[in-house]
Amino acid sequence: MKVEVRVYPxxxxxxxxGKAIAAALGRLGxxxxxxxxxxxxxxxxxxxxDARAAEADAKRMAEELLANTVIEGYxxxxxx
Amino acid sequence: xxxxxVVFPGSNCDEDCLHVAKDLLGCEADYVWHHERDLKGADAxxxxxxxxxxxxxxxxxLARFSPVMESVAExxxxxxxxxxxxxxxxxxxxxxxxxxxxxxxxxxxxVCRDVHMKVENDATPFTSLYPxxxxxxxxxxxxxxxxxxxxxxxxxxxxxxxxxxxxCETDGRITDAANxxxxxxxxxxxxxxxxxxxxxxxxPDRCSExxxxxxxxxxxxxxxxxxxxxxx
Numbered sequence: 001m002k003v004e005v006r007v008y009p010x011x012x013x014x015x016x017x018g019k020a021i022a023a024a025l026g027r028l029g030x031x032x033x034x035x036x037x038x039x040x041x042x043x044x045x046x047x048x049x050d051a052r053a054a055e056a057d058a059k060r061m062a063e064e065l066l067a068n069t070v071i072e073g074y075x076x077x078x079x080x
Numbered sequence: 081x082x083x084x085x086v087v088f089p090g091s092n093c094d095e096d097c098l099h100v101a102k103d104l105l106g107c108e109a110d111y112v113w114h115h116e117r118d119l120k121g122a123d124a125x126x127x128x129x130x131x132x133x134x135x136x137x138x139x140x141x142l143a144r145f146s147p148v149m150e151s152v153a154e155x156x157x158x159x160x161x162x163x164x165x166x167x168x169x170x171x172x173x174x175x176x177x178x179x180x181x182x183x184x185x186x187x188x189x190x191v192c193r194d195v196h197m198k199v200e201n202d203a204t205p206f207t208s209l210y211p212x213x214x215x216x217x218x219x220x221x222x223x224x225x226x227x228x229x230x231x232x233x234x235x236x237x238x239x240x241x242x243x244x245x246x247x248c249e250t251d252g253r254i255t256d257a258a259n260x261x262x263x264x265x266x267x268x269x270x271x272x273x274x275x276x277x278x279x280x281x282x283x284p285d286r287c288s289e290x291x292x293x294x295x296x297x298x299x300x301x302x303x304x305x306x307x308x309x310x311x312x
């Protein structure tokens with residue numbers, strides 16, 4: 001099964017990368033951009049056919065390794 | 081007195097630390113490879129700077145799963161002195177041996193220069209020889225030194241005297257301009273509640289002999305020697 005885990009800076013945590021990207025977008029003429037937060041996406045291939053188990057697994061992966069929950073939030077999506 | 085210096089794939093200040101311990105202090109010192117679990121009888125453990133596991137995912141994130149880190153955690157729990165320098169500090173954070181996390185520097189750049197720090201805690205095994213309140217100058221070289229933690233954790237660190245070093249001006253004033261990376265409350269180094277685990281971003285290993293133009297870092301290692309000789 002394909003699972004996607006998105007990891008991103010928590011609301012309120014300083015995201016200098018996102019800020020720099022937002023500023024660059026502004027300079028490119030995207031004046032409507034108010035804010036950008038930059039994160040990472042993990043495309044994970046998991047053996048098995050149980051979507052709920054895969055989702056629970058991926059959540060544990062996020063907690064244990066993929067995200068640093070002090071500064072990052074995450075969400076998990078079973079794609080197929 | 082023996083120093084154990086942990087070597088991860090990508091560590092690059094391990095030799096500097098060994099040199100300080102062995103050649104400058106005349107102590108025993110040995111490398112401990114990340115796959116090993118035996119700390120080889122070390123009385124103090126150093127996690128050196130570098131780019132453990134290439135800083136993949138996040139600085140320190142993968143190093144924490146090294147077999148050696150289980151031994152380091154056990155050693156720390158028993159009260160053994162553990163010092164994390166730069167990347168070693170990042171590893172201690174990811175391993176949960178110290179609270180908080182590192183973000184990319186606020187200037188978005190790698191910063192390599194001397195900084196001044198105020199010694200706020202002289203009760204740790206690595207800072208006992210610095211007068212409390214004194215200002216020390218050490219070099220930094222990092223991309224992720226922008227320390228952060230939830231406000232209640234920062235409050236607790238300050239209330240419990242666990243901010244060991246804070247970035248400051250040469251005269252000791254804590255200013256935003258003296259903060260090289262945006263670290264919360266100017267924090268350069270912290271310790272755990274018991275005080276035996278210390279992490280800092282600046283490099284005492286790179287300023288431990290006059291030949292290098294600065295030997296203000298040597299006292300961190302000498303403090304450990306002093307601390308361990310009094311407990312035996």
